[in-house]
Amino acid sequence: MATPNYGYEKRQRELAKKKKKEEKLRAKADRKLEPESPGLMPGDPETDVASLERDPPTVPELPTKNG
Incomplete structure (x- = not known):
């Protein structure tokens, strides 16, 4: 028998770990370059600076001590 x-088995495990780590880093970099959140899109009234200048957000008044 x-x-x-x-040694060969260990090397194969190390190569698999390295490949998985590189894939994770590549996926992380891709996520960083392409924002997927719909709130970050240009022209969105909630995040668009120009729309905020025209229509400032309303802030509710806080209750006072006297009521």
């Missing part, structure tokens, strides 16, 4: 080649 042939003896197991532990």
Whole structure:
């Protein structure tokens, strides 16, 4: 019976780990470059600076101590 080649198996595990890590980093970089949140799109009234200058957000008045 042939003896197991532990060095080869270890190297294969290391290569798999390295490949998985690189894929995760690449996916993270892709997410950073392409914003997927709909709130970050230009022209959105909630995030568009020009619309905020025309229509400033309303702030509800806080109740005072006297009522």
